[in-house]
Amino acid sequence: MPSDQLLEVEDLTTTFGTDDGTLTAVDGVDFDVDTGETVCIVGESGSGKTVATESITRIIKTPPGEIEGTVRYKGRDLLAMPESELRDIRGNEIAHIFQNPQEAMNHCYTVGWQITEALQIHQDVSDEEARAKAVDLMDRVGIANASARFDDYPHEFSGGQKQRVMIAMALVGDPDLLIADEPTTALDVTVQAQILRLLDELQEEFDMGVLFVTHDLGVVAEIADRIVVMYAGKVMERGGVLDIFDHPAHPYTQQLLECLPEFGGTTVGGIPGTLPDPHDPPDGCRFAPRCEYAEGACRAGEQPEEIEVSPGQRVSCVHYRPGMDPSVVRNDNFEPVGGDGAADGEGGVSRADD
Amino acid sequence: MGFGRYVTARVLWAGVVSLVITTITFLLLSAAPNPDVQQATTQAALQGGDPAAAAERARELRGLDEPLYVRYFDFIQGVYTLDWGWSSSRSQPVLEAVVGALYYTAQYSIPWTILTVILGPLVGVYSAANMYSWRDHAATGFAFFGYAIPNFFFGIILLLIFGVWLEVIPVVYNTDVAVFSVENVVQLAIPVFVLVTGSIGALMRVSRNESAEFQNSDFMKTAKAKGVSPLRAYAYHVMRPTLVPVSTTLVGQLLALFLGSSLLVEVVFGIPGLGRLTFEALLSQDTNLVLGTTLFFTFVAVVGNLIEDLVFTVLDPRISYDDR
Amino acid sequence: MATESPEQFDQVDWNDLSRSGRFDLSINSIGMLVTALPLALLGVYDWRFVGDRTATFEFVGLDRTLETVDFLFIFTLLLAFWYLVLPLYQNPRRTRYYWKEFKRNRPAVVSLGWLGIVFVGGIVGPLVMNAPQQELLIAYQPPVFTSVVDTTPATCVGEVINGRCHGTWQHPLGTTNAGRDVFTMIVYGMTISMQIAFITTTIVATVGITFGTLSAYAGGWVDEIMMRFTDIILSFPTFLMFLLILYIYGAGLGMFIVVFSLFAWGGTARYVRSKSLSISEEEFIKSSRISGASTYQVIRGHVVPNVASSIITQLTLLIPGFLLYEAQLAFLGIGDSTVPSWGQLIAAGRSDLSFAPWIVLAPGIVLFLTILAFNFLGDALLDALNPEAEAENA
């Protein structure tokens, strides 16, 4: 991979020491994010997405967590960096937005205090400047009467407003990379859309790279440039958003898409089965126990190597190995619904977006 | 309701509570026979006088012949005008006795309170930050030890060891030494230590458990993601919310100890403070002094609870004044 | 981890009760009634027909007098058996689950063991051991394995070697200034401690739960008044007031228990009220109301089980306070001297501390350990019965 990427993650492995042994949450994951680009990490809850993103700036508590691999941000390895140096990057160059705005703010301080905190830690600004900038940002993220609300406490804001505040808090340091971890999950649908739109606008405005974590493919469809599909700590598939929505290669991705009502939603109950025990992952493909196409080869060895199935789209599935018949997987059960809602899909390559 | 109105309401309510408790005390005591009258009667009988008349005179002298409600109003008026009467067991005005005793009580209570307030949450948060390390276990062990060992028992054991066997602290509390002198520090060290161990345990536990919750909270993650240093994170993001539940425990703990165990500690160490004053007033049936000290402790309890409420409200912005 | 909600545990047995309605009683209630009835009869018999100082069981030849406190104690033991122990037996699966959770906390297991010893010692001890007798000639015997200058004991039971009197197994923890065996007195003190623990707990729980739920369900100004009353109770300087009562009217152990527990339920009531308020908002209560359940049944079936676990924890942590107060009063020399409590023993040995420290140390350490055990137990129950707290600590 070229080293001029904004963020490059290579072979990221995060484990936790627990009473019941070592738990591997993220197991050798690679991905990268470029400036101005939105990369989505998709997967079920518990698939290691959040841990992966939080490992980037080492927000994960270590111990019990242990992070290995390489995370290069603008060419510098974050994982090898001393904590103090990393602190200058956190909140300043790389900002985070978390899933639950309710809990992510300290209830004891005013939102203004919390927004300016990052600024005052990283930059030598006076109280007035900080306040002015924060009020500007609050205004920008859509909080009415921002200068008055600067001194309000989090509990005086609604959920959507809190997330806006969180965004303001993230942006206050003019970050180059924004890591948004399910920022809309806890919000209701209309607010979700507003927040997504806001993020979209802001990305352009601030020219940031955005790493977006979600389990909601609907959201992905709206904002993603590229997608990384994770399952049980491993990457199953990656590629451009169009490629993956048009022709998902991995059975897991297919099943995820099937859950979307826009795609016909046949498996309403979700994917049958549960995630494997992270203490003791199965041999072979992590998804094999739940995969309807699994065969002997799927259940042996390591997770299959990634295989390029189309330009930029790579999949980790034995069925795409040379000599295997990918059509077993790429069967016609999958019938993505087109933008107009018509179900034609021979070969299933219609566009969901654009 | 604004903060001002809330405070006013709380203060008024505190006044009501103190009045109720004062009234109960008054009723309890007025139901008991008055030792002064009994004494006068006996005296008169021995002198060959008329005991009934003597009793009548004694009652008159003390205003006991008046109807209960008149006495009650006089009493309440006395309470609030600080006219608390004459202590017959000490031959001095009650207020003077209380203030005098307070002087000694304050000498150990102030360092004790300060140490508890500072050390309790600090050690608790530290313990939580190093959860399950040997430091945490040591702190937890200490907390449980201090919490469980009866203060008076601990006191006499320490007095035995350091006073009698090792002779490093004086066995007899010396009231003559200056407040800020090495001697005073030496003689107060053990009582303060005993009280601190007693009060700090609960605080440490609460601080530890509460801050454990907060240090794993999402907002701590937010803070970390903002690039906040661990020290600052603990100081601002963990300590502050921890102080909310801790403040409740703190006032409760200090009050409970102040109203209960400090009496024992004063008895054990011979400190002529409020606890011993009360106890001796009870022993010698010095009605006025009993009332006076009870009033004082009631006042402390009520004010303590008031402070607890107010501090709680101030510390936790989520509490709205209307709810309480 | 806590995949089974502990609340279910409580719910099941309480639901059994509430479902069965008021007249169709569960086996627990029947058992309670059947056992409490003879006790009540015996109480009435003792009160009405037996002379003040005649032993209650004289009619069967037993020379043992039951005091009011004893009756209360037995009653609370019955309560505990039918509503705490029996349900555990009736639901072995849940019990096993609880035990598994609980077992993880080692100090708590040790604590439970210690409290078990105190409990059994308190119940059985006085039945199998003679009350300690004053024997002035063997005063101040040192504990076994220790020795004192032989001028300390009046006469030495053990060996005198080099002018030092050595302890013997006859008096493993030595004897008091009255020549009473310290070990026996500690065993007798266990009864008192257990009586205090059980009776106060029952009173606090009963008053607190009743008051809290009533307040929550009455609402409005009744609620307001009740909660203000609770405020007063909470700021009441109980220890001081008890001293006052003691001095004016005199008081024994029974009075102690009553006064202290009647001023200790404030916290419980507040907690129950807030919990009931939040529960009453929950759907299942609404639905059970719609389906015609009475307020009583709602409280009985939903509120009580939901607060039960927290209350058990709270009560466990209250008990050491009571034990401590008793000891403090005894230490001040104004406790109930007719009961052989640990505090009384500490008080008795106080002035001899410098030359016969075991008289104070032995009961003091036992008291300390018991308070410690209750604290550990409370802490463990907090974890075991509250999955959230458990999750936090994991």
Next chain:
Amino acid sequence: MSRRGMNDSDDSPHVGRRQWLSALGLAGAVTLAGCSGDGGGGGGGDGNSSNGGGSSGDLGQEEVYATAAAASFSTLNPIYNSEDGAGDAIARALDLGYVFDENNEYVPLLYDMSTEDGEVWTFDVREGLEFSDPYGEVTASDFVYLIQEIHQSSWASSVNSTNWTGVEVEETGEYEFQATLETPQLLWPESFDPLLYPIPQELLEPYVEEEDTEGLRQDEELLELQFSGNLGPYVLDEWQRDGGTRYSRNDDYYLRDADDLPDAFNEAPYFEAAEVQVIGEQASRLGALETGEVDSAAIPPNQVESYRNNDEIYVNRIPQPYNEKISVNMRDNGWTTGPGNMFRHVPFRQAMAAAIDKEGLIEGVFRDFAQTHFTWQPRFSNFYPPEEDIPQFGVGDSYGSEVARGLAEDAFAESEYDYRFDGETMVDPDGNQVQLSLYHSAGQNTEQLMADFIAQELGDNLGMDVTVEAIDGTRFNNEYWQQTDYPTPETNEEGEVTNVPDELVDTVNGEEVEWTQPTATNPGPRNVTSNQEWDMSVVFGLNTYPRNPLTNNVFFEGANPLYNPVGYYPGFDAEQLFQSAREATTQEELADALIELFANLAEEQPYIMLAFPDDTVGYREGLEGPIENFSNGWDLAAWRYGE
């Protein structure tokens, strides 16, 4: 009235000899807590601990004479003090009229007393006694004023008031006054009745005019002894309510110039300063003694042995007239176990006395530091009856189950109720075991030990079931021991009794006796009772007044003396014996009457008499002055450290 103990709670004052009747009068206030703790009511620091190694200012170890008191003082007002401890504190700064030396000889301090016939007593006030400015010299008029306007007034309720009832006082010269008694008393000084503090007349006048009791009680000059002039060895500098008192040497002390006293007084006092430290905990007092913080303290008997081995401390054993006894309630609210109060039968009381092993008690509880108590006098008294004249219950042949049961059987025979022994057990007419309660003061270890011992002995030897109960002394006094709400006889304007209600009349030994002067401690015949019923008590010990045993008339002169809470009706003619003692004109006659009295009391056991505990006091090695005698401390001002 004293109960001495070896634990720290015996801090309460016991009454010194000086003020015997005040003690009586205030039995409430004094015996209340019922104990005394310290050692002795002698004239000084005896019972308390004395401290040569004090800590006053820059003064050296041996320049401060300090004693430790077990309890703080209620008042230092000499008119109202009834506590022994405070009496000691006052005595540092203010001498009383006279003392008795180690030979029981009268030693005049402020005044000498003389009489021809025991009826008219002449007081010669020493010249050169000075109050502080502005009160001038102490003259006879000061004493006469004090007696007439304070002690004999109806309003002041001074503690000494009873001492002067019926005494006519007249000023006969500047330094001389006379007192005329109603009945002659040869041993009047020995009764301590005529003991006075010097108080300036001018100080008292405003209060007398206003009849202002409270004002007098609270007067600061009295409370702080500001008028003491040259009247005491030290001058009171400060009274810290909890810490005690502090004095500095009085260079003008009048006894330095007295030529009728031992030479030792010429330089007295020998210390630059004095202190009375209040140290509540006994363990702390002993600790202070051990660590040298103080160097004298009362030592509990069970520790005397260990202190005897200490080179820096010597232990004195001082016999005392304060007794340990069981009070048995012969009133209607006593003997709660059944009908027919057995305590009223002499043989039954004898049985109880015989059932208790006095020597065992003394050995076990008092570690041999006590004397057996058979009659109402200690053995060192001049009026102690010959041994062969009195029964000695509870020792030798007169101790044991058999003797006790025999006596009890006699009592059962006297009783109209069918009490009997059922095997080992004493049972009531219904066949239930006799069950009684025995009260002792809460927190008093010695008393508790004694009570347990008694309960055990009565159980073993008489088959009674005795429950030992602790009670607060004050509460016991108010609710059990005394009755302040009693019937009173009608009086006319002159105060003469015109009609005695029936409740106050009872037949005693076939004669009708009227309680014309009921008191709280003898509120009437046996049907007049205290509020709470009780059987037996060891809460209060009493003084036996060995110097002037006539004083014991308050206990035993008939059925209606001042102090008879237990409702004892003498079975012999006690009034006559007291009368002949009073009328005695020679020591022989006096002794004869008293010895007969005490022989009778030994027989009757009005209280079940047990023991006279000794005071055991540890002093710092080198202190000269302490003696092993009841008079210990009379010359306290002359105590000093030898070279």
